[in-house]
Amino acid sequence: MATLITFLYYLLVAFFAVGFIWNFRKSRNWQDEALYLIVLLPFLLRLFRLK
Amino acid sequence: MPDPVGLRKSILVAAFLLLFIFSGLSFYRSRHLKEPLVAGEGVLEVKKLSHYFPGLKGSINDANVYVLGHRAKGSTGGAALILGGSHPEEPAGRLAAWLIVENALVEDGRIFVIPTANPSASTATRLGGAYPPDYTIDTPWGRQTFRQGDRWSNPLDQWPDPEVYIHYPSRQQLAYMDIRNQNRTWPGRPNGTLTEKTCYAMTRLILSEKIDLVIDLHEAELQYPVISTIVAHQKGEDLAAMASMMISGEEGFNIGVEYSPVALRGLSHREIGDHTPAIPLLLETPEPFLDATRGKTDRELLLTGRDEFVMKAGRHGLLFEKLDEKGWPIDVRVGRHLSSIIQIFRVWSELNPDRAIVMENVPRYSEVIARGTGYYLKNPAESPTGRLFFE
Numbered sequence: 001m002a003t004l005i006t007f008l009y010y011l012l013v014a015f016f017a018v019g020f021i022w023n024f025r026k027s028r029n030w031q032d033e034a035l036y037l038i039v040l041l042p043f044l045l046r047l048f049r050l051k
Numbered sequence: 052m053p054d055p056v057g058l059r060k061s062i063l064v065a066a067f068l069l070l071f072i073f074s075g076l077s078f079y080r081s082r083h084l085k086e087p088l089v090a091g092e093g094v095l096e097v098k099k100l101s102h103y104f105p106g107l108k109g110s111i112n113d114a115n116v117y118v119l120g121h122r123a124k125g126s127t128g129g130a131a132l133i134l135g136g137s138h139p140e141e142p143a144g145r146l147a148a149w150l151i152v153e154n155a156l157v158e159d160g161r162i163f164v165i166p167t168a169n170p171s172a173s174t175a176t177r178l179g180g181a182y183p184p185d186y187t188i189d190t191p192w193g194r195q196t197f198r199q200g201d202r203w204s205n206p207l208d209q210w211p212d213p214e215v216y217i218h219y220p221s222r223q224q225l226a227y228m229d230i231r232n233q234n235r236t237w238p239g240r241p242n243g244t245l246t247e248k249t250c251y252a253m254t255r256l257i258l259s260e261k262i263d264l265v266i267d268l269h270e271a272e273l274q275y276p277v278i279s280t281i282v283a284h285q286k287g288e289d290l291a292a293m294a295s296m297m298i299s300g301e302e303g304f305n306i307g308v309e310y311s312p313v314a315l316r317g318l319s320h321r322e323i324g325d326h327t328p329a330i331p332l333l334l335e336t337p338e339p340f341l342d343a344t345r346g347k348t349d350r351e352l353l354l355t356g357r358d359e360f361v362m363k364a365g366r367h368g369l370l371f372e373k374l375d376e377k378g379w380p381i382d383v384r385v386g387r388h389l390s391s392i393i394q395i396f397r398v399w400s401e402l403n404p405d406r407a408i409v410m411e412n413v414p415r416y417s418e419v420i421a422r423g424t425g426y427y428l429k430n431p432a433e434s435p436t437g438r439l440f441f442e
Contacts, residue, residue, distance in 0.1 A: 002244070005211050030059055037067040044071060049207050050078040 010047065017043040081184035082174040082205075084198050086442040087431035088149060088166065093119040093156045093412075097440060100165070103259060104252035106241055111171045111208050112249040115440055116256065117152045119162040119410075128160030129399070129406030131264040132257060132329070133392065135166045137233045137319065139173035139200025142186065142353065143336050143384035144268030146197075146424055150389065151413055153429045159400070160408035163260060167442045168267075169233040169249060171208040173200035183350045188381070190425035192432070199353070203231035209245040219243060221316040229317070234267070234333075237322035257327045263406055264399060265331040267319040268388050270338035273361060273370040280307040281391065282333040284324030290402065291332055294395045302390040302416045306334075334391050336384040337372045344369075354381045386419030 017040060024036040045051040090097060098116040101108035120126065135148025148166040155162065167173050176182035176199050187194045206212075209231050216230040217223070219240050229235040231246050239250030257265060264287075271278040283291035291308045299305045311320040311331075323331035339345060339361045340353045346360045357378030365374045393413060400407035414427050431439055 002211065009211070024060070028056060030063075033060060033063055037063055041067070041071060041074070045075060045078065048075065050075045050082075051207075 013043050013047050017047055077184065081176070081198065082207075084185060084196065086197055087195070087434075088115075088440045088442055089153055089429035089431055089434040090117060090438045090440060091119075091153045091155060091429070093154075093162075094152060094438075095120045095122065100249065100252040100256070103255040104241065104248065106248055107252050110245060110248075111174070112169065112204075112245055114165050114167055114170050114249070115442065117164045117166070117440075119152070119155055119157045119164065121157050121159065124159065126161055129263040129403060129408045130161045130163065130260055131266065131396065131399075131408050132163045132253070132260075132262045133165070134168040134253070134265065134267045134319070135164070136170075136173055136200070137168045137267055138202045138269060139167065139169065139198065140177065140182070140202050140341070141268075141270035141338055142197065142199075143270050143338070143381060143388055144334075145173075146188070146381065146385045147268055147388035147392070150385065150419075150424070150427045151392070151410075154412050154414070154427055155410050156412045158409040158411055160406070161260070162408065162410060163256065163262065165253070168253070169204060169246065170442070171204040171245060172202065172231070172233065173198045173442075175201045175203075175205035175207070177201050181348045183348070183353065186350045186353050188354075188425045188428060189423065190428045190430070192430040195425070195428055203228055204233070204246045206231070218317045219247065223316040225317060232317075234269070234319055235317035237317055237319050238326040254323070254327060257323065257329050262327070262329045263403070264395070264408070265319065265323050265329050266392055266395065267331065267333040269333055269335050270341065270384060271335045272341035272343070273337050273339055273372045273374055274342050274344070274364065276371045277309055278335050278337055278372045279305070279387075280309045280335050281395075282309045282311055282320045282335065284311045284320050284331050286324050287330035287332050290330060290395065290398055293398045293402075294391070297394045297398060298391055302394065304387055304390075304416060306387070306391060332395065334388055336387050337374075337379045338384065339374060339379055356380055356384070382419050382424050383416075385424045386414070386416035389413055389419060390416035 020036045020040040101113045107113045135145040212227045216225045236246045236250045238254045239247045281291040320331045320333040339356045342361045344364045355378045396408045
């Protein structure tokens with residue numbers, strides 16, 4: 001069960017990471033763009049199993 | 052005319068990549084830092100924990116088990132297991148176990164040492180705790196760097212945590228994150244989490260090697276009442292009390308005795324005593340780095356144990372151990388652990404001459420303070436062939 005939850009969790013992390021990148025591309029406001037990238041950082045660190 | 056939005060996004064992406072690469076490299080290096088350990092003359096063989104429980108094979112917690120003994124005498128006498136790094140953020144325990152592996156000579160009995168009892172926990176630091184990733188000990192041949200570590204197994208290795216951790220086999224309800232706390236998951240189980248499997252492997256080791264004594268090395272914050280003490284299972288009360296008197300009389304520092312609470316489950320000093328014939332003892336030294344009221348959480352605080360804010364807490368009567376400008380240097384803490392182990396073995400051997408454990412060439416409290424912990428660390432560059440291991 002833990003393995004399945006972990007797999008789904010990483011899928012969720014990847015989904016949100018892609019969402020932040022998508023929003024960053026679409027955004028025209030520099031504060032929103034910076035915010036999307038800052039929030040993206042821990043998601044990528046987790047996705048790449050660095051932290 | 053360049054597109055201003057595109058230019059701005061490019062600059063933001065470049066800054067992001069810089070931050071990601073810098074932080075990612077730092078975390079990667081911290082998690083994968085190799086710590087060299089030179090097996091001393093007393094080490095007869097080095098096993099893996101999976102030798103006792105194959106379910107750990109290939110996992111990060113397949114820890115090294117250093118088996119010390121006397122080559123000619125073989126396995127006469129008693130047997131002890133010394134655990135360092137059950138909580139890797141308590142470095143005196145790991146360093147004391149390290150010095151025993153590198154220096155000890157065993158005249159009678161066998162001593163099993165696991166310097167990093169929870170390797171996974173040694174690869175992470177406290178979330179939100181601003182811990183340094185590592186610390187360095189000065190030696191006569193240079194400097195040796197050790198991972199800082201945390202109290203709990205790395206969430207990268209064991210996840211998710213439950214809403215409530217139900218301890219096996221007592222079914223006592225504990226805090227959710229303590230399912231990753233190696234001192235809440237004894238005696239472990241073969242089909243449990245990584246931390247439970249690690250405890251199970253060590254329980255198998257204790258049973259199959261007929262271990263008499265288990266000494267679990269820890270450190271504690273000064274605002275926690277269980278400090279500067281030996282925590283003993285009821286089977287080891289006499290041993291702990293006599294060792295405490297010997298330490299206080301001969302070693303130059305005082306250490307108390309606490310009895311393992313029967314109702315608090317999962318701890319080494321409770322479950323090992325209840326589930327195996329071995330006597331478990333847990334040693335605590337003071338580590339101001341762990342106190343919640345500490346100031347800057349850096350390497351200096353870790354190694355000197357000197358903090359003005361914790362001292363101020365002491366002036367308000369909030370500490371269970373004294374703290375002054377001298378702090379609690381790492382040499383004092385390592386020395387206390389080593390002298391405590393020496394005296395525990397001595398008392399044990401006097402009480403059980405047929406199961407004696409006689410260890411020599413391990414520095415005592417006064418020697419570690421005089422020369423420093425680093426003096427007793429061996430130079431990996433001068434390690435004899437086949438004697439260099441990595442934690």
